[in-house]
Each structure stands twice: as C-alpha cells, then as structure tokens.
Amino acid sequence: MTLLDLVQAARPELTRSPARRLIAEGGVRINGMKCLDVEELASVRTHDVLQAGRRRWFKLAVNGS
Known part of the structure; x- marks a missing residue:
C-alpha cells in the first residue's frame, strides 16, 4: 500500500489530487515523522499513528491477511 x-x-x-497535495506540502506524518513521497510504500504496524492534515489523527490497525 502506498x-x-x-x-x-x-x-x-479527499480525491487523489488533494491527497497528493497534502502529502507534498508536508501535511502527512506517521508516528511524528513527516512523509513527503507520494509513491512511498507505507510500512505501518498496528497502533501506529497517522496524521493526515492539521486536525486529523488516526490510530492504525493492520489486518494480517
């Protein structure tokens, strides 16, 4: 998953264009680390925290299948 x-x-x-813009402008962080590459493979684990925008926080749950 990218x-x-x-x-x-x-x-x-969000459609693809606003989501790309959000990433490119530095609005996406995983566990506090800024992610800037749109096509980067997201290596996340359960209980990681995704911040997508200024006020949107998500605790991730990874499905094993």
Whole structure:
C-alpha cells in the first residue's frame, strides 16, 4: 500500500489530487515523522499513528491477511 492509498483510506472525502497535495506540502506524518513521497510504500504496524492534515489523527490497525 502506498502512502497515497493510506491517506485516501483514512480520508475518503479527499480525491487523489488533494491527497497528493497534502502529502507534498508536508501535511502527512506517521508516528511524528513527516512523509513527503507520494509513491512511498507505507510500512505501518498496528497502533501506529497517522496524521493526515492539521486536525486529523488516526490510530492504525493492520489486518494480517
């Protein structure tokens, strides 16, 4: 799953272009680390924290299958 796919799963109201813009402008962090590459593979674990925007925080739950 790419970072763009992860952001779209967390914020389904965003289309691809606004989600790309959010990532490129530094509005996405995983566990406090800024993510800037849209096509980066998101390596996340259960209980990681995704911040997608200024006020949107998500605690991730990874499905094993």
